[in-house]
Ligand SMILES: Nc1ncnc2c1ncn2[C@@H]1O[C@H](COP(=O)(O)OP(=O)(O)O)[C@@H](O)[C@H]1O
């Protein structure tokens with residue numbers, strides 16, 4: 001039997017899973033790390049934490065599994081998108097990574113529009129300038145930390161920094177590179193025009209591959225550290241969302257998924273490139289060669305629930321520890337006791353600004369309709385519902401773009417919650433399914449590795465053999481109109497507060 005490893009460098013932690021060639025989990029290990037928020041709207045992580053977590057989790061799965069290292073045929077890496085890793089000529093990390101949900105780059109987004117023009121940016125990168133994407137972050141460092149910028153020799157995305165550690169290669173692949181805003185997305189190569197306009201040296205960026213291509217092999221030193229063979233192949237892998245698409249079988253038109261991780265993403269595969277001229281959803285290269293995807297993003301999806309847990313659910317944390325169950329499971333049980341609409345309480349999940357559909361880094365979270373009858377349980381349910389309203393906003397944009405979705409999968413930490421899945425089904429008014437494997441991105445990149453290793457001949461063929469549908473949640477007829485009423489009200493709240501968010505940000 002052949003085996004493959006998938007590494008997913010997420011925001012809350014890095015998870016490594018060892019799969020057999022049929023996609024069954026043999027061993028899995030996650031190590032968490034912090035996100036630093038030095039200022040309101042800033043978000044950073046330490047690349048050393050990612051590297052340590054990858055090394056320790058790979059060592060752990062190999063030790064736990066007892067699988068012989070010769071049978072591990074390949075490694076795929078997935079990761080949070082858009083994060084900026086800057087290295088000097090000796091590969092030293094120059095500053096903490098500014099990650100995807102950081103919102104400090106409003107001035108640089110204006111600068112990008114001034115230099116290149118909004119329409120040109122959309123034509124080349126398939127997206128308007130975005131605060132969380134990598135190009136704006138590079139310009140921010142140039143404008144604000146010239147002493148750091150003067151030492152830059154390499155720029156990598158989070159998972160590509162891990163690739164460098166594994167293989168010594170400076171490389172990336174099309175799905176994650178699409179989120180740097182320096183890629184010519186229709187043509188799947190770096191844009192010389194943009195690099196020259198932003199004065200970014202092309203030699204700083206890695207070579208761009210398709211996601212299932214071999215980008216390098218394990219060095220002798222890393223192989224010894226990890227308990228693997230020197231020369232084991234490392235494929236391109238994918239940004240976490242393109243990876244989750246492969247891991248849930250979303251590799252053909254009509255198929256889509258919703259992931260609730262720290263962020264929330266609604267993702268649909270498209271065999272032809274499809275662009276929202278208003279820039280409300282992103283268009284990126286998919287992990288299947290010569291295909292694309294559209295995705296809408298809620299910045300603070302699982303993050304909202306985690307924020308609520310960490311600040312208001314101390315009792316659940318302690319009880320969960322005593323009972324040996326998951327804290328989120330207890331929170332879901334409490335939220336289930338509250339009716340649809342949270343007793344007339346709405347929540348806007350804009351804790352880290354918002355992308356789809358508002359593209360507003362100044363937006364902030366809101367509880368709307370608080371009354372003295374409300375309890376913590378109502379607020380908890382409102383948080384879950386508010387995130388789901390925001391995900392529905394993404395589906396509305398797809399409908400406007402004529403991107404038709406007939407099959408919706410759910411994944412990510414929040415996708416494991418039956419309550420959250422039933423909210424999705426009610427608000428989308430369609431079936432929401434899960435796949436038997438819960439490993440989303442890690443499985444996706446392990447599948448890419450199995451294609452790179454020649455175990456399967458294509459990504460769709462591998463998905464056909466490996467991905468199995470598990471649970472199906474149908475919409476509840478009585479809930480659909482009730483949620484629709486609240487959703488329509490939810491849609492009115494942001495426009496009414498837009499100017500006030502900007503004013504607050506200016507204080
Ligand atoms: N049982 C659950 N019920 C509801 N939400 C959950 C549950 N388990 C995890 N979550 C949510 O999933 C998030 C973590 O998802 P994950 O996919 O691991 O994140 P990331 O990819 O950002 O590291 C948590 O912040 C939490 O909001």
Ligand SMILES: O=C(CO)[C@@H](O)[C@H](O)COP(=O)(O)O
Nearest residue numbers: 010011080081100261262263
């Ligand atoms: O910014 C995006 C997609 O554009 C996020 O999806 C990040 O890629 C982070 O993902 P999680 O850590 O929440 O999975």
